[in-house]
Amino acid sequence: xxxxxxxxxxxxxxxxxxxxxxxxxxxxxxxxxxxxxxxxxxxxxxxxxxxxxxxxxxxxxxxxxxxxxxxxxxxxxxxxxxxxxxxxxxxxxxxxxxxxxxxxxxxxxxxxxxxxxxxxxxxxxxxxxxxxxxxxxxxxxxxxxxxxxxxxxxxxxxxxxxxxxxxxxxxxxxxxxxxxxxxxxxxxxxxxxxxxxxxxxxxxxxxxxxxxxxxxxxxxxxxxxxxxxxxxxxxxxxxxxxxxxxxxxxxxxxxxxxxxxx
Numbered sequence: 625x626x627x628x629x630x631x632x633x634x635x636x637x638x639x640x641x642x643x644x645x646x647x648x649x650x651x652x653x654x655x656x657x658x659x660x661x662x663x664x665x666x667x668x669x670x671x672x673x674x675x676x677x678x679x680x681x682x683x684x685x686x687x688x689x690x691x692x693x694x695x696x697x698x699x700x701x702x703x704x705x706x707x708x709x710x711x712x713x714x715x716x717x718x719x720x721x722x723x724x725x726x727x728x729x730x731x732x733x734x735x736x737x738x739x740x741x742x743x744x745x746x747x748x749x750x751x752x753x754x755x756x757x758x759x760x761x762x763x764x765x766x767x768x769x770x771x772x773x774x775x776x777x778x779x780x781x782x783x784x785x786x787x788x789x790x791x792x793x794x795x796x797x798x799x800x801x802x803x804x805x806x807x808x809x810x811x812x813x814x815x816x817x818x819x820x821x822x823x824x825x826x827x828x829x830x831x832x833x834x835x836x837x838x839x840x841x842x843x844x845x846x847x848x849x850x851x852x853x854x855x856x857x858x859x860x861x862x863x864x865x866x867x868x869x870x871x872x873x874x875x876x877x878x879x880x881x882x883x884x885x886x
């Protein structure tokens with residue numbers, strides 16, 4: 625499979641259009657590198673430590689955007705599934721005959737309540753409800769923890785990226801002062817490029833940190849809403865189970881527990 629992928633990639637990049645695009649990109653990078661005041665030129669002229677800081681911050685910025693888009697889509701899909709399952713169970717009003725497949729939280733909650741009811745056929749209703757409530761709480765906590773996965777990267781980037789960029793700036797300015805001492809010149813045209821290279825690290829750090837903070841707050845609010853929906857779903861499953869158990873005691877209706885046991 626890997627050989628096939630490499631062959632396809634080689635054939636794609638071997639096309640005249642791809643070759644022309646790569647040649648244009650190389651020409652653009654060469655021209656940008658010759659301009660020492662451009663971002664590419666400042667990066668190429670920077671110290672190895674400053675370059676490492678810039679690359680790290682750039683990768684962190686890309687990951688921030690990727691995590692935000694992925695979490696936004698996954699949370700939207702999870703909320704839609706939870707909303708649909710809540711509406712279906714609410715319309716039925718009973719757990720009897722409900723079959724929810726998959727690993728969605730609502731499906732797991734319903735299956736857990738049904739399994740606990742079926743396993744405790746000879747048990748008391750209060751015991752069934754207590755054990756089900758405990759299990760639903762664990763499912764709710766696990767689903768909320770899963771929804772929060774990945775947001776730590778946003779928090780870490782938002783809090784540490786400015787300081788990482790500042791480290792690159794301090795290192796670059798320190799090298800600039802060393803070059804001033806070695807050349808014995810204070811000409812601004814000689815000093816300015818080194819300082820500009822150093823300040824670029826701080827700029828990239830802010831570019832990574834500002835979206836990370838904004839995205840983290842947006843996702844935190846969305847995850848908070850999802851937690852509320854999980855709590856509502858858990859309450860609905862518990863309420864439906866309690867209703868089924870109470871109705872099973874009524875002589876006017878056939879026992880749900882007995883039918884489940886058969």
